Amino acid sequence: MDIQQYIASGIIEMYVMGLCSPEEEKELEQLQHQHPELQEAILQYEKEMEDKMLQNSTLPTAETDKRILKKLESLQAPVIPITSAITGKRINWLKPVAAAAVLLLGISAYFNYSLYNKNKKQEALIAASTSSPLPAGDYAVITNPSITPVAMYGVGTHTICRCTMFWDKQTGKAYIMIHHLPKSSSSRDYQLWAEVDGRTVSVGIINDEIRGRFIEVTNVPGHSVAFKVTLENAGGAQTPTIAETYLEGKI
Amino acid sequence: MTLNSYTEKELTEALKKHDNAAYRHLYMNYRGALYNNILQIIPDTETAADVLQEAFIQIWKNIDKYDENKGRLFTWMLKLTRNMAINQTRIKNFKVHSKNEELTNYVSVIDNKTPQLTAINHIGLRQQVHKLRKELKDVIELSYFEGLKQEEISEILKIPLGTVKSRIRMAVIELRKEFL
Incomplete structure (x- = not known):
């Protein structure tokens, strides 16, 4: 060239x-x-x-400046590492969810292990239970009927992609853990979509820089029957680019 | 406009730590340029100010996604802001045709030097775009200001995709000479 x-x-x-x-x-x-x-x-x-x-600037009004600067100062860090959530240094919503995740990982590890070697079932149970030393109160989150776990799997050529979502139907919040998703370029964003009443609606942009932590998403429609993640131009799109679907998960 | 209290690298680092002073600096330095760009798409100052706020919130939330190896901070912020402004026009159910008409009128009003409009000085890229010959103007209107994909433009204008691509290229080269 x-x-x-x-x-x-x-x-x-x-x-x-x-x-x-x-x-x-x-x-x-x-x-x-x-x-x-x-x-x-x-x-x-x-x-x-x-x-x-x-x-070639146009300045907004002084009131607008004041309002936006105040808003920016009020913003809180978007995610908190699980580790600090578990040690309890910061009290926040992630604590029960993190605990649930650790517990689910523990349970999953247990089942994998018992499949692998049934004879060592008892040891596996011990391993699973000792790996999640959680305060009794934290178990409440998984017995809470409003939490729905949604496993999202890779689509098409992206079969390796995985993420898990814990969706609280009552509050409309979801907590997403990315297990595998290629890093998006600076001009592209992953966008989460919900299928609700036969339509696909945008839930929000996912910050895929965050690994090993939960990403909080709000305003998840209560009647959603499926979710998908597509790669769109930065800032998101009005309708999903189906050819760029990375993940899909059904309830 | 000066950024001399931070280098771009220092500013980016501070922004990624969500440092308040860095965001204040970023806002004070870039709000005028970004607001002008929003006004090119949304002439209503109140809605444009809301989009400006939302854009800075998104910059704050997504700063980890900005990769300094791929380009300058302003380029990234501008793309994000433009996408948000375009999304806003879609939410508001602006019809494509009426919007074009409205903005064409808007630009011609500026050309006539109506006192209020020249006073608030919304001139910018869009006015330059309207000086391009029609076939170049149309592809920039649809791609840059309406955020349509090349395939969608090909369909709307009923011209081959290759023609869309070559017209966009010609248009941006001319715009660079005239404005950017």
Whole structure:
């Protein structure tokens, strides 16, 4: 490929403005690793656009500034590591869920183990019970009938993908644990969708940077019958791009 | 507009730690550019201000997804903000055609230098886009301002996908010369 011709083709401007198709974007991101001049040309246009747009500002009202700054200050860290939740240093909603997860992992480990070797059943039970030293109160969450676990499996070429969701129908909140999902690019987001009353509605964007922790999602429709995760442009889409479905799970 | 109290790298690091001062700095430096971009899509200042707030909340929530090896912070913020503004127009059930009409009128009003509108200075990319010849203007309207995929544009304009691609390329090259 003639890289100078590629640089002059308009592809850089399209990329920076976010107008590339997913294939064009992928190609450009691969090429820029091999061609420093391509990377340099992208950076140059990014700076050019940024300067022009900073010069071309429109300021919101002082009230808007005040309101948004106050809102930003009020935001709390979106997720808390399970470890700190379990040690009880921070009191939060994750504690019972984390406990449930540990317990479920324990139960799962137990069943796997007993299948593997029935003779060692008793030892396995001991192992499972000692791996989750939980306060008695935390068991309440799994006996709570409003919590529905949803296993989500990889779709099509993404069979390796997995995540588990604990959905609280009463509060409309769900806690998602990603077991495997490819890291999304900076211009793409994973989006969670619910199937409800024959329609597919957006639940929200999933921050897939978070591994080994729960991601909280709110406003999950109460009558959802299935969920799916698709990869969309950053900020999410109005309708799911079916070809980019990564995960699916039914209730 | 100056960012001299932080380098981009320092700013990104502080943002990823959810440092309040860094977000304040980010907001004060970039709100004008982002708000102007939202106004290009949503002329109503109140709705645009709501989108601006939501955009900064999303920047705060998704900052871990920003990968500094893939581009500058502003480019990432702009894409996110533009997508949110476009989503807002869809939620509000703007009809594609009436929206085009409305915004075409809006731009022509600016061209006529109506005092209130020039005073609040919403000029920007969209005005430049409207100076392009029609076939280039149309593909940028549909792709950049309405967020449609290349395939969807091909269907709406009834032109081959390859033509959509080449028109977008020509349009962005011209825009760079004129504005960006």
